[in-house]
Amino acid sequence: MKVDIIGGGIAGLSLGIYLQHNGFDTTIYERHTTAGGLCTGWKRGAYTFNGCMHWLLGSASGISFHTFWQELLDIDSLDFIYFDERVQFELPLRDRHGSNIFHFYNDVDRFEQYLTDIAPEDTKHIRLWMSRIRYIMPLLDYLPPVFEDRPWHRNLPLYVRLMRLAPMGLFMLRWSRITNTQFAKRFRNPFVRMAVAQLYEKEMRMAVLLFVQAYAAKRVAGYPIGSSLHFADKLAEAYTDAGGTLKTNTLVSGIVVADNQARGLRLADGTCTSADFVASAADWHWTVFDALGGRYITDNQRKLHNPPKERIFYSFCILYLGIAADLADLPHFFRFPVEPFASPDGTRYERLEVHIYNYDPTLAPRGCTTMAVNFQTREGQYWIDLRNNDLQEYRRQKAEFCQHVISLLTNKLGSHITDRISVTDLTTPATYARYTGNRLGSSQGWTPNDNVAMPFPVTQTLPGLERFVMAGHWMKAGGGIPIALHSARNAAWHICNALGRRFEPNKKGK
DSSP states (O other), rough: EEEEEEOBBBBHHHHHHHHHHTTTTEEEEEESSBBBTTTTEEETTTEEEESSOSOEETTTSSHHHHHHTTTTOOOSOOOOOOSSSEEEESSSOOOSOOOOEEESSHHHHHHHHHHHHHHHHHHHHHHHHHHHHOOOOGGGGGGGOOOOOOOOOHHHHHHHGGGGGGHHHHHHHHSSOHHHHHHTTOOOOOHHHHHTTTSSSSBBHHHHHHHHHHHHHTOEEEEEETTTHHHEEEHHHHHTTTOOEOOOOEEEEEEEEEEEEEEEETTTTOOOOSEEEEOSSOOOHHHIIIIIIOOOOHHHTTTTTTTGGGGGEEEEEEEEEEEOOOTTSOSSSEEHHHHHHHHTSEEEEEEEEEOTTOOGGGGGGTTTTEEEEEESOOHHHHOOOOOOOHHHHHHHHHHHHHHHHHHHHHHOOOHHHHHTEEEEEEEEHHHHHHHHHHHGSSSSSOOOOTTTTTTTOOOOOOTTOOOOOOTTSSSSTTOSHHHHHHHHHHHHHHHHHHHTOOOTTTOOOO
């Protein structure tokens, strides 16, 4: 049976592999010239710029996402780096030893020892914080559960183990109510109080922070050597090796529907395909309102047709630099304060966030390295409109912004580094929107709701439309690669069941 899949990102490729393993004939239609979607990278001269992840959830065993990846490709054959320190950043205060640098360690014991040393008066709150991370770590192999399509009694041992998660409901309720900024107010030590409030560029729910720390501490979320581009290439290779057909540089304009059943795709060149099932791993808004004309949707979903920009996860402007120096003496990830300034879209910044890829020798010639300076923004529409309406002005504003950021880097790092810049490249939300079709250039779909108990209106199927399913990071608020992968597995299961087959995630070949 034939399944057409829109979008060759992580969700589309994962869905395609699962379906190929279950005996389906699949074709992925990808608008860009390469697969991967937002999980990508690109070359500029001798340099490769990492366009996406700094850690892959499930890179090692001990977590359910590793099981999912192993169903798709030999994840253990890839090389990953696990950092001792997530980030370090400079504060306008000093700790009791005279340092103005805060170290955010990944190892729980080391981080606890560091915090209690610089803030012994806050030992109670520090130990509570670390105890919550330790509580989560042994439960990660069940989150999400690795269900299999078999009679319920054969899943009974898993259900019994899942009983351990019962207290997690109260845990999530408690820790999702407060953010790191609010939690920081509990600390008496001014240095630590300020540091906890600035752990991330944006305010974060403590429940999310605790899970991120637990993944890092368990060393199951590593950076893939070769960058996101290499990982996406490996996943695309696994798909074609499984017998799937990948059509790149192929734009889909709509979904063919007859008798309230998805029957194929309408391509931008005017041709139509025929399929037994259609799956969209593309942008949710485009799928629902453009490809399907808004005909199959609930009232709550219709409210997302034109949501406030805050409802959509932020995008990025990222300045990439190829530097003829290895920068081995600098930390791989750091932030430092600067004189407040605004980007062309009006977003104001008080700090620079800098990634230095001095740990990945595959991205630059020997003795050289790449650097990325990240700027979160919710003004994606500004950049998209500017590029569409005045390309020359778009390029001028990009160049001006680049020069200003480089001047800030010179002030901090010295001209001996910035004078050795060989390549510059600035991406904007317009870049991501153009190459991936993600609305406003969003990096992770929907912004999580402050009210964790509120039901999320987006579902993988649509009311009244048969033989159709969706997958991707728009399926759950917070998005990202884990949601793309898990939703793809769920979508494959749904297709198998809808067409009278048992879903076998580990079955290789037709």
